[in-house]
Amino acid sequence: MYKSILSLCIYLFFVLSNAVAQHKDTHYTVIVSLDAFRWDYPQMYHTPYLDQMAEEGVSATMLPSYPASTYPNHYTLATGLVPDHNGIINNSFWDTKNQRQFSMSNPSTRNNPYYYRGEPIWVTAQKQGVKTGNIYWVGSDIAIQNTYPTYYRVYAEKPRLTFEQRVDATLALLNKPEEERPRLVMLYFEEPDGVTHHHGPRSPEAGRIVFRMDSLVGMLRKGIASLPFAKDVNLIVTADHGMTEISTERVVNMNQYLKPEWCEMIDGRTPTSIFTKPAFRDSVYNTLKSVAHIKVWKKEEIPAELNYGTSEFVGDIVVAPELGWQFTDEPRRLKGAHGYFPQSPDMQVMFRACGPDFKKGYKSKGFVNVDIYPLLAQLLGIIPAQTDGEMERVQDLLQ
Template identity: 35%
Template sequence: MKKYNLFLFCLLLAASVFAQDTTQKVIPNRKNSIAQQKKPYVILISADGFRYDYAKKYNAQHLLDLSSRGVQAESMIPSYPSVTFPNHYALVSGLYPSHSGLVNNTFYDRKRNDNYSMSDKQKVSDSSWYFGSPLWVLAEQQKMLSASFYWVASEAAIQGVNPTYYYVYNDKIDIHNRISTVVNWLKLPEDKRPHFITFYFPQVDHAGHTFGPDAPETGREVHFVDSAVNELNKAVKTTGLDVNFIFVSDHGMTKIDREHPMGIPPAIDTAKFKISGDGILVELYARDKTAIQPTYDKLKAEAKGYEVYLKNNVPANLHYGQTDDWHNRIGDILLIPHYPLIFNLWNSRKINIGWHGYDPYSVKDMHATFLAWGPAFKEGKQIPSFKNVDVFNLVNRILGLKYNGKTDGTDQLANNVLKEK
């Protein structure tokens, strides 16, 4: 009996450790200032992996109809590398990954002698990994309340600030309850009502990885998001508020060559280099700096199917080299496979059909979606492709927020799509 009780205790303990936190977090004693109570409302929605052409490819009728009365972009160009965490943060900070410090989904920090990983909840919620001022931080600092139903870094108190209302990321809250929560936020008294809300969907990305961008399973998830956004749009109308919607994604998706994966090149001595990254970008961090040049030379001589760069000769348009590495988190040597090849460094038995992470200027499948509608936007406006860091300035303009810090975004998007006041 004692052994059984001990076993049961261990099971319960394990369950408590891995249980997902579904409770809403509310920062007390915050209020909108009188001036901010008169400002517009913005809901920023991200559908992870929603490629630039998915809405038309899969006939996402609600998204197409809603945005036809607002703004539709040819595509939105993600920052390099075109992966989830860096690009979600680029959207809300206006900074390239090399400038925000969130240089990849996983990376090594030399000064800390530590690794960041998007799968490590403790690291994700540690604000010391992030630089810049996300939109919710700016809003809260200027006495405008914000809320987040998931977004990269919203769980971290950056500059000591979280959104007033937020959730720790989990997959247990169904879409109807999430939509009800947003509506309840917008029905709060004016001094407690958030004016900036983020909302996130993971489903399309998961399907794209598992089944590929052309699979019916991916199409079904596109339709799920399409229906959910329509439900959200209709539910928000019941509040009587004129709300601006911005629908984006972090990156696209493409089908890769799974038949010819590349392993660790023979020139790499793992005793001299720490290896980080994934199949689309491999970064080598030197344990011994004298090994950098000879290893680079050997890699250049033997490279087939990939490019090799020192940090000081990465193509400038990627903003991922020595000059842009503000926080010393980019590898000393970078290996970038030729599309559609990938690395399989860890000898994984299963390689996903769909991938992203390639240079978006050479692989258009990496491009993301941008659609918008609401009272602030011009109607029936179609625009060419633009960089995702411009979204930061756009939201600031709508909400009337002030920002004097560094940004990589421009006002071009805002000037192009917003009505004149």
């Protein structure tokens, strides 16, 4: 027994020593998320800096995980786990065990580490001695595994940094003395999500906000270029999900089909989880399964390609509307929405990357956002946690 323990200790020593030796020689990486930046915005609108990144580095169309919404997918990007495995199955969901609703707008649940499963890349990195910096990425200001990034911003603190200040804050982290400098910086912007929710993805307002976000990418690139170690910095720019047009004319009113006495709780938007009373589960399913413009599944029958349905936060019945449709008792009076199937092009996102570790002028066939976690781990020279991501799907992006 003593020999086996000694052997294990020696093995772990060499593994960790190798990781430390690796990340001492690795480059710096900055990853930027532009919320709801569709894959085709560079074709639809003027994006000179993202176009330049495609010419000088790697471009791709990336699939989000289901559901294609902000909180689930930002945490997927950080953990490499699909929402069904990372705990954040939607922007809001019902917790039957604790009889409460998780909502990203409710501090008591939003800030509760209980809901954040898996291991974010900043936790993995810091366990292995790699400093990280974070500006407003989902989960970064929460004590997940009792750990925070080395440097981070609390999203609820006001005044929140302007977009330009966020770029400056990122550059300030990279300008720290070498021994204090983070090797990974994660930067989040709320747009073009907000504007395209209100005006739709095909609108003059969408074009203007896309151009502004592209200009911020240019500001960041210029700042990185001015660093004395600019040649050692990788830059990734991507997003969490896309956006599609909606209207109040494409609505399935749940109140026309569901009886109040059938359900314990109905929560979530695109998809909707219905927690039924046991005696009425089949009543709910049979009533909804023939309704036009929605897909309806029992939890255990959700199609495997969605990777959804094992979490305790997913309802007994799940309702997913067709692209551009709403299943609700209160239609959203907006012009854009998301949360739909990742296979829909409207939900897919732009990916750009350039720097010393990436190929030049390379167009990838595409991949899934769970693969970002192992990619970041490789760029940092650290040992990744076990995730749903596969490095093999993104290995071709690298030199």
